[in-house]
Amino acid sequence: MNLQRENRAQWTMGLLGIFLLCTLVVSVGVGPMSLSLSDSLQVAISRIGLIELNVPPHVVVVVESIRMPRTVLGMLVGAALAVSGAAIQGLFRNPLADPGLIGVSGGAALAAVASIVWGGTVLKPLHDLLGIYSLPMMAFLGGFITTLLVAWIATSRFGTSITTMLLAGVAINIVTGAGIGIFTYMADDAMLRTLTFWQMGSLGGATWDDVMAAATMIMVAVVLILRYAKSLNALLLGESEARHLGVDVGRIKVAVILLSALAVGAAVAVSGMIGFVGLVVPHIVRMSLGPDHRYLLAASALLGALFLLLADMLSRTVIAPAELPIGLITAIIGGPFFIGLIVLRARQGGGL
Numbered sequence: 001m002n003l004q005r006e007n008r009a010q011w012t013m014g015l016l017g018i019f020l021l022c023t024l025v026v027s028v029g030v031g032p033m034s035l036s037l038s039d040s041l042q043v044a045i046s047r048i049g050l051i052e053l054n055v056p057p058h059v060v061v062v063v064e065s066i067r068m069p070r071t072v073l074g075m076l077v078g079a080a081l082a083v084s085g086a087a088i089q090g091l092f093r094n095p096l097a098d099p100g101l102i103g104v105s106g107g108a109a110l111a112a113v114a115s116i117v118w119g120g121t122v123l124k125p126l127h128d129l130l131g132i133y134s135l136p137m138m139a140f141l142g143g144f145i146t147t148l149l150v151a152w153i154a155t156s157r158f159g160t161s162i163t164t165m166l167l168a169g170v171a172i173n174i175v176t177g178a179g180i181g182i183f184t185y186m187a188d189d190a191m192l193r194t195l196t197f198w199q200m201g202s203l204g205g206a207t208w209d210d211v212m213a214a215a216t217m218i219m220v221a222v223v224l225i226l227r228y229a230k231s232l233n234a235l236l237l238g239e240s241e242a243r244h245l246g247v248d249v250g251r252i253k254v255a256v257i258l259l260s261a262l263a264v265g266a267a268v269a270v271s272g273m274i275g276f277v278g279l280v281v282p283h284i285v286r287m288s289l290g291p292d293h294r295y296l297l298a299a300s301a302l303l304g305a306l307f308l309l310l311a312d313m314l315s316r317t318v319i320a321p322a323e324l325p326i327g328l329i330t331a332i333i334g335g336p337f338f339i340g341l342i343v344l345r346a347r348q349g350g351g352l
Contacts, residue, residue, distance in 0.1 A: 009295035016302035032321040070206040075305035080263040082304020085278020090232035098279035103172030108268040110176040111142025132213040140265030201274035201327025221263035229293040276334020
């Protein structure tokens with residue numbers, strides 16, 4: 001049975017990898033100005049030095065400076081949100097946990113907005129010191145603080161209460177939303193346009209600097225989270241049982257919270273508020289492959305990247321030449337999914 005499950009997991013991840021690669025290629029050509037697949041591939045391959053470039057200059061600019069960084073950033077953000085969601089769900093042993101629902105994204109967003117509005121005044125020394133990493137680091141700090149706060153509120157000597165966690169997340173989202181509103185009121189016209197679109201989530205305007213700033217933090221966080229797969233499997237049995245198996249529960253909790261906040265903070269800093277990816281994707285993978293985090297985390301990274309690329313392609317084309325915020329698309333998909341999940345668990349007698 002285990003061998004069968006492993007084979008299915010390997011085949012699933014292989015197929016996800018192929019679909020992701022195909023979607024990546026298609027994504028580069030999708031947008032208000034449609035590009036042929038051959039032109040997109042020619043620009044990409046020519047930069048490796050395998051062929052001579054023979055396309056119009058404006059196509060090169062669109063592919064290299066607009067579409068490619070946006071596509072790569074979408075993959076990074078999708079993988080970060082999905083893996084963080086899967087890790088947080090494993091840590092708290094409940095599939096309803098999500099970085100957005102429990103306030104992690106809200107805390108990261110509040111810190112990021114503070115960085116945008118105060119970047120030229122109060123936080124200027126920090127911006128000068130960290131450069132392009134100042135916004136992701138501020139978002140990480142905000143996400144980390146709110147994650148610790150939620151964990152502290154929801155955890156007692158009897159374990160972690162998912163009801164308390166969700167209520168705490170609602171309260172934190174209200175508070176961070178109010179904080180974002182205050183900063184929005186303080187922003188000038190240029191900042192206001194950025195913040196308004198950013199709060200709904202968007203990959204528009206992505207640059208290679210954004211990719212570099214996010215990639216370092218996200219890749220480190222995701223790779224390290226994958227290393228805790230066996231420990232998260234042990235936690236599925238309960239904290240007491242995990243301790244009997246030799247797992248340092250306290251250290252694992254801090255590490256997973258820290259790494260999840262790092263990934264979510266970096267994602268929020270470059271893409272804004274994109275909800276429900278960390279809820280929908282891990283649950284779909286779990287229904288297909290089971291709760292084993294050795295496969296769940298890796299498959300969530302692939303499906304999260306694929307999911308966000310597809311959502312971004314929709315955002316570019318649904319009302320073209322205008323653009324629909326990607327956060328609205330994920331909310332339209334994730335909201336009913338979340339409601340259905342709650343109804344299903346209630347009918348099964350599991351409550352929250």
